[in-house]
Amino acid sequence: MTIMSPEASSQRTLYPYVTGTSVVAIKYKDGILMAADMGGSYGSTLRYKSVERMKAVGKHSVLGASGEISDFQEILRYLDELILHDNMWDDGNSLGPKEVHNYLTRLMYNRRNKFNPLWNSLVLGGVKNGQKYLGSVSMIGVHFEDNHVATGFGNHLARPILRDEWKEDLTFEEGVKLLEKCMRVLLYRDRSAVNKLQIAKLTEEGMTISQPYSLKTFWGYGAFQNPTVGAEGSW
Numbered sequence: 001m002t003i004m005s006p007e008a009s010s011q012r013t014l015y016p017y018v019t020g021t022s023v024v025a026i027k028y029k030d031g032i033l034m035a036a037d038m039g040g041s042y043g044s045t046l047r048y049k050s051v052e053r054m055k056a057v058g059k060h061s062v063l064g065a066s067g068e069i070s071d072f073q074e075i076l077r078y079l080d081e082l083i084l085h086d087n088m089w090d091d092g093n094s095l096g097p098k099e100v101h102n103y104l105t106r107l108m109y110n111r112r113n114k115f116n117p118l119w120n121s122l123v124l125g126g127v128k129n130g131q132k133y134l135g136s137v138s139m140i141g142v143h144f145e146d147n148h149v150a151t152g153f154g155n156h157l158a159r160p161i162l163r164d165e166w167k168e169d170l171t172f173e174e175g176v177k178l179l180e181k182c183m184r185v186l187l188y189r190d191r192s193a194v195n196k197l198q199i200a201k202l203t204e205e206g207m208t209i210s211q212p213y214s215l216k217t218f219w220g221y222g223a224f225q226n227p228t229v230g231a232e233g234s235w
Contacts, residue, residue, distance in 0.1 A: 016068035016119040018042050020053045021192040022154030023064035023123045024182050026166060027132045027147050028175035031203035032125035034064050035179040037187075038212055039194035046194060054200045054209060058083045061097040061126035062202045063104075066151040067139065068119035075118060078107060097126025097133040101143070109141025121151035127204050150182075153190040158182035172201070184215050188224075 018040050025034035040048030053072065054064045057079050065072040082103060086095050095103075101124045111117050122137040136149040148162040161182055170178065176199060187193045195214045200207060 012116050013068070013071070013119060016071070018047065018069045019119075019192070020051055020066050020069060020072075021190055022150060022152035022158065022186050023053065023066050023121075024150045024154045024158045024162075024179055024186075025064060025123045025125050025134055025148065026162065026170070026175055026179065027125075027134050027168070028170040028172060029168075030172065031127045031132060031201065032062065032134060033172070033175045033179055034062055034123060034125055034200040034202075035183055035197055036064050036066075037183065037194050037197040039192060039196070040069055041192045044191070046192070049194055049196055050212070052198065052209075054198060056207045057100055057124070057126075058086070059094050059206075060128040060202075061095075061100045061124060062200050062207050063100075064123040064125075064151075064200070065120045067121055071118040071120050075104075075107070075120065075122070079103075096128035097124060097135075098128075100124055100126070101133070101135040101137070101145075104137045105141050105143040108137050108139060112140040123149050123151060125202060127202055130204065153186055153193075154182065157185050157189055161185065180215055184217065187215065187217065 020040055023036045025032060034054055036053045038049060038051050039046050040051040051069060054062060055076055057063050104122055104124060108118060117139050119139055121139060125134045134149055135143060135145040137143045148166050150158045165178055179199060183197055187195055195217065196212050198210050198212055200209045
């Protein structure tokens with residue numbers, strides 16, 4: 001008979017299994033826009049193509065996540081308990097995006113300190129009392145607020161586009177066009193991205209998530225057809 005030691009009964013996720021790639025979000029004139037594709041990668045294999053990675057949190061917030069899908073589901077369970085506990089007070093108040101973002105930073109940092117992190121990068125956006133809020137949290141609890149945020153490859157490929165083209169008075173149509181431009185670049189350059197995405201819109205009135213749709217693409221660029229052309233620096 002094998003006797004299990006106390007140490008053996010405690011296990012950790014050493015690396016993620018099924019993961020989602022970038023989330024990109026911006027503030028626009030009336031609220032928050034957030035985009036994410038629907039791919040779920042098992043290692044380097046695109047195993048799932050209908051994974052929703054954006055969810056409403058309470059009345060005022062929307063959460064997007066890249067990284068381990070099952071850990072994202074656990075985070076959503078924590079948030080359901082938080083929102084339920086808040087509603088049980090029945091005092092007419094409700095948690096806003098800033099409060100939810102602060103909760104997520106404590107949650108991620110606490111799990112990191114236990115050497116059992118949740119393998120996600122999170123984007124939390126919301127609108128309450130006319131105030132727009134957009135922030136990000138890493139898997140070790142590093143957090144910040146900004147007018148536009150991105151996770152994964154989006155932090156390297158989409159943020160430069162957003163720095164150049166984002167403006168405070170973006171209309172809904174302009175915001176969607178800007179997000180689609182970012183997602184198209186990610187589709188071209190990120191092997192884990194799929195051409196099936198959703199865009200979440202959150203305003204003072206509430207949140208809606210679009211039906212999945214695909215972007216128009218063009219694969220006839222010389223660098224795509226002949227990789228050595230780009231490598232030699234001659235186009």
